[in-house]
Amino acid sequence: MPASELDQPPFDGSVFPPFYSPRPDARGGNRDIDDVDFSLAEGKTSPSNSERANATQDALAPSPASLAQPPPPSLLSPAFTPPSTPGTATPRSATLTEPRGIPVDSSIPTGGCGTKHPRLLETLPEVECIVRARIPTTTGAEMFLHLYKNNVDNKEHLAIVFGGNIRSKSLDAVREGETEMDRLVRGAYTGRLYPGRTTSGILEGSADTPSPVSQGPPLVRIHSECYTGETVWSARCDCGEQLDEAARLMSLPSNTAGGIIIYLRQEGRGIGLGEKLKAYNLQDLGSDTVEANLLLRHPADARSYGLATAILLDLGQKEIRLLTNNPDKIRAVEGPHREIVVTERVAMVPLSWKGKGGFRAPEVEGYLKTKIEKMGHLLDLASLPRQDSNQ
Structure with a gap:
């Protein structure tokens, strides 16, 4: 392995390429590991791997000015995502x-x-x-x-x-050989679960209510x-x-x-995802959703x-x-x-x-x-x- 590769700091997962929305710097731009200056000053020795890693983290850390700015939009809720179930962010x-x-x-x-x-x-x-x-x-x-x-x-x-x-009747039905913990784990309990609970039914004097x-x-x-x-x-x-x-x-x-x-x-009114995607291509060719199913020799609704x-x-x-x-x-x-x-x-x-x-x-x-x-x-x-x- 070339010496230049051996000198690189180990990747610890804390620095991601721009696709993963790295933290903004004070200028409002994105800093990546490639932006960090590892050039040597005259008369100085090569920094160790630990020194490189510390320098990288210091360079990528947000400044007080950037902390005062609003955070970037979250990747968890892009603008094109449908409303989160059950209907958040509505008037x-x-x-x-x-x-x-x-x-x-x-x-x-x-x-x-x-x-x-x-x-x-x-x-x-x-x-x-x-x-x-x-x-x-x-x-x-x-x-x-x-x-x-x-x-x-x-x-x-x-x-x-x-x-x-x-x-559910079938869930609540007692199954042969099962323990109370078995019933709790598969959800056949009344009331709510809490740490230390050992029985699936409601005990007399319990905080659980019917x-x-x-x-x-x-x-x-x-x-x-x-x-x-x-x-x-x-x-x-x-x-x-x-x-x-x-x-x-x-x-x-x-x-x-x-x-x-x-x-x-x-999926796909009963025809499956693969056939549904074929129907999408037929729709792009001019058919409506019913015609596309029929052209694929499926019922309009299966x-x-x-x-x-x-x-x-x-x-x-x-x-x-x-x-x-x-x-x-x-x-x-x-x-x-x-x-x-x-x-x-x-x-x-x-x-x-x-x-x-x-x-x-x-x-x-x-x-x-x-x-x-x-x-x-x-x-x-x-x-x-x-x-x-x-x-």
């Missing part, structure tokens, strides 16, 4: 908005449940909740994440539960996985915004009945909701308020023998539709237009802001 007036509900009844033709009759499974899948954990969120709201396995696929479907009054009694049917959202819209900031759909809005509504203090987001792992029905039953729900703009989804969620009854359809209106956040893009406008014109989704015009006639 107070928007966060207090109550959802609009419309009574529905699928037992009669005029019940407001759409005109299509989805093909339902003859029997519901078998589901079992494997683990449950409390998730504190960045806004202070809490949720309980339930992970499910089933007998129809090898995917891990989820239920995001708001409120402590909704519990969960409040539910105040009517909970608000339920059936959400299908969308990696592109939820993770890589895609403007081709509004799935990320809808997930945020569902969590926001379920976190409202006035929502005493609790809420459930059933998160089904059926999703199934039997797992959602089974999970809701496991969570003890017989009646729900369904958060959706798709009236045809009501019958699909109720199950083959109406195991669950949807009493109310609540309009899904993301904040961007109201002009109170979110994003606008030509791609998402075309996506919503196709859902309304070709897939029968409804648009709650009463919740939208008025547009200037000249726009």
Whole structure:
């Protein structure tokens, strides 16, 4: 190895290239290790590795002038990132908005449940909740994440539960040979966990209190996985915004009945991520979202909701308020023998539709237009802001 390389100080991870946003210097620019002057003054010996490392840290340390300046924008929240679940950084007036509900009844033709009759499974899948954990969120709201396995696929479907009054029957069931610590670790406990807790039930005289009694049917959202819209900031759909809005509504203090987001792992309306990306390329070639699926020899919508029905039953729900703009989804969620009854359809209106956040893009406008014109989704015009006639 050349002597020049041996003389270099060991890399300790404290100095990063500019991509990782190094600290600004007093001039407001970025200093990097390449900016440090290691040239030797006449008559001085070569500094040791430790002296080089100390000089590097001294040169990169912020000056008092730089400390007085506001910090650079955080990489954790770039401007193009969708709002953080459950709907942070929104106006107070928007966060207090109550959802609009419309009574529905699928037992009669005029019940407001759409005109299509989805093909339902003859029997519901078998589901079992494997683990449950409390998730504190960045806004202070809490949720309980339930992970499910089933007998129809090898995917891990989820239920995001708001409120402590909704519990899983399969999770709470005693399993052969398990200890109290086993039950605590998999989330089959009542009340809250704390250091030193040894039992899964509530002890007499404990500080834990029973969960409040539910105040009517909970608000339920059936959400299908969308990696592109939820993770890589895609403007081709509004799935990320809808997930945020569902969590926001379920976190409202006035929502005493609790809420459930059933998160089904059926990417791309059931065709998978790879086929979905092919459909994106077809959309760039001029097809809409429905035409692209059909050109790839897939149904316009290949999703199934039997797992959602089974999970809701496991969570003890017989009646729900369904958060959706798709009236045809009501019958699909109720199950083959109406195991669950949807009493109310609540309009899904993301904040961007109201002009109170979110994003606008030509791609998402075309996506919503196709859902309304070709897939029968409804648009709650009463919740939208008025547009200037000249726009």
